[in-house]
Amino acid sequence: MDFDSKDYFCFERRVQFSEADPMGVVHHAQYLHFFEEARIAWLMDRKLEGLHYPNSELVLGVLSTECQHLKPAFVFDELKVFLQVRRLRLKVEFRYVIFAPPYQEPVARGKSLHVMMNSGLKVVRPPKDLTRTLEKETWTEI
Amino acid sequence: MDFDSKDYFCFERRVQFSEADPMGVVHHAQYLHFFEEARIAWLMDRKLEGLHYPNSELVLGVLSTECQHLKPAFVFDELKVFLQVRRLRLKVEFRYVIFAPPYQEPVARGKSLHVMMNSGLKVVRPPKDLTRTLEKETWTEI
């Protein structure tokens, strides 16, 4: 597989009861929340949360998202959300691969594209601390 | 029963697929959303939405909520949320009774207690337009 976990930031997260739908599987819209929680965990891990609301007026505004669902995930699964991130000029792209037990194959893959925005929802240049960190991140060519 | 629908404001709302949990019934936390949506529909019906965010800086801040679950509600049920409201000095109390098909007995009852707050989260006196409307609302003694 084109996936080597050591090239990714990893965020772990238990599926909650209310996140599964009447089929007993995680509802598809929850995956965008898993992606967002992983982004925030990455920001904190890289000591960048000071750049982001509520610590500053900036946010990672969302330009687009996509998600492929490969297998279902279930209540109380301990998900592993693997993340990579790169800069595309003014934009920041995140890529996600989610595994559920027994962690053999991904349950979902996704992407999201962002710009930094201020509280007036205007696009701003990514702050230096962010771009400096992004230069050091791994992005696997696929 | 102690319930006469003509003494209540009525808000109708279809249960969505994602609002039911793995038991196939509406998840209990969703009822607080049904209550809030009914409050907002009432505000609009009474032409009071101009008092409330985003049309003003004020919101109906929530001091407390409670909900009793009497029967389950199911995906695609067309709920009827019946609401009454009264003023308690600086506070505003809402009471809710929710019916699902076949609308014979309530599926839930609830209450919420509010104060008007500004964007700095400070309690403010209820605006005149609100208190004047509240004087005309029906509140059934039980």
Next chain:
Amino acid sequence: MDFDSKDYFCFERRVQFSEADPMGVVHHAQYLHFFEEARIAWLMDRKLEGLHYPNSELVLGVLSTECQHLKPAFVFDELKVFLQVRRLRLKVEFRYVIFAPPYQEPVARGKSLHVMMNSGLKVVRPPKDLTRTLEKETWTEI
């Protein structure tokens, strides 16, 4: 613009207070809920809800979603979700365009790809009533 509203099914939906985030705009994950609600409204409009859970054991399982965010939407906006749908062999594709007041330009565009699944999460052939309806749906080539 490549958009003629009369070629689309239209679902209307008010943005609720809890659907906006601290920036005051609709949170991006909510758009997948708007898409789902529009799909269900379309199913009901086409008298196909009998094919779908909870009226049958089948569901429109989600293979993938994507969403582009073009402009923000705000609390209490009356959204119009425009939808088209087509069959791709075993799959069913939905396309969405969402407008908010003043309804001049879309706030979001999206797609979702589905298969019919049974309660054991096995893919099943789309039922006849569904495929017959899909043959009559408009799909605008772009």
Next chain:
Amino acid sequence: MDFDSKDYFCFERRVQFSEADPMGVVHHAQYLHFFEEARIAWLMDRKLEGLHYPNSELVLGVLSTECQHLKPAFVFDELKVFLQVRRLRLKVEFRYVIFAPPYQEPVARGKSLHVMMNSGLKVVRPPKDLTRTLEKETWTEI
């Protein structure tokens, strides 16, 4: 204060961006999710998750909830949800006290009342493993 943290089970949980509303504070309906997540964490801590869906057909059905909001909580707050639980014949009562930084005073207090239900939504007697555990739990008289 009538609160001694060592008499409570403690569950920690970061507030996510999407859980705050346009006022920048945690939306009141989220607290019922915090309560539920704390119950599940307690079940797991007491090695009782085998009694509960998806490991068995039983769930802790919700009869009622209540929540008092004492102070706001904010995005990225690391909440501490303190929980006590006791048996009331066929019912199980949970009590919650939530603290946010700087953990001086509670931001919320709440209660929920439950019965064990099977997948047909019928009330069942609490399983032995549960009642035995409940006998050993601390419940502070207030």
